[in-house]
Amino acid sequence: MTATRPVPVPDEQSGQFWAAAAEHVLTVACCARCGALSLPPDVVCPHCGSTDPEFAFTQVSGDGAIRSWTIVRQAFLPGFDDDVPFMLVDVELAEQPGLRMIGRLLDGVEADVRIGAAVVADFEDLTPEVAVPAFRLAR
Secondary structure, three states: OOOOOOOOOOOOHHHHHHHHHHHOOEEEOOOOOOOOOOOOOOOOOOOOOOOOOOOOEEEEOOOEEEEEEEEOOOOOOOOOOOOEEEEEEEEOOOOOOOOEEEEEEEOOOOOOOOOOOOEEEEEEEEEEEEEEEEEEEEO
16 A cells, blocks of 8 residues: 555654554553653643653543544645545544544545544554544444
């Protein structure tokens, strides 16, 4: 499989996240100071304000609830022409109130989506080494 879409380029801060995603494991950053989860990690913990949060990526369930969604009907970036239309969902992950992630809903644009609908994390394999987190409606 060869990616036609842009693929993420891991850096020092995101490398652990993308390595886990390649194994189909969803992780988020955990502050070593307060234990709160953040996505994406930043230089300051948004929960306790630590300027030295020593974020470490930790596995999460991938369970969540849809907060909002949109259908993308026009490709604004190269490589997405063959994918439109597709649905993006804003998901609050179950591990912590306010812990949100945006991803593609793999059920398609015809899916019966509602605010509060339960979803589970899944992954899109872009190359043999790169997978991007996405979601499916929970059954």
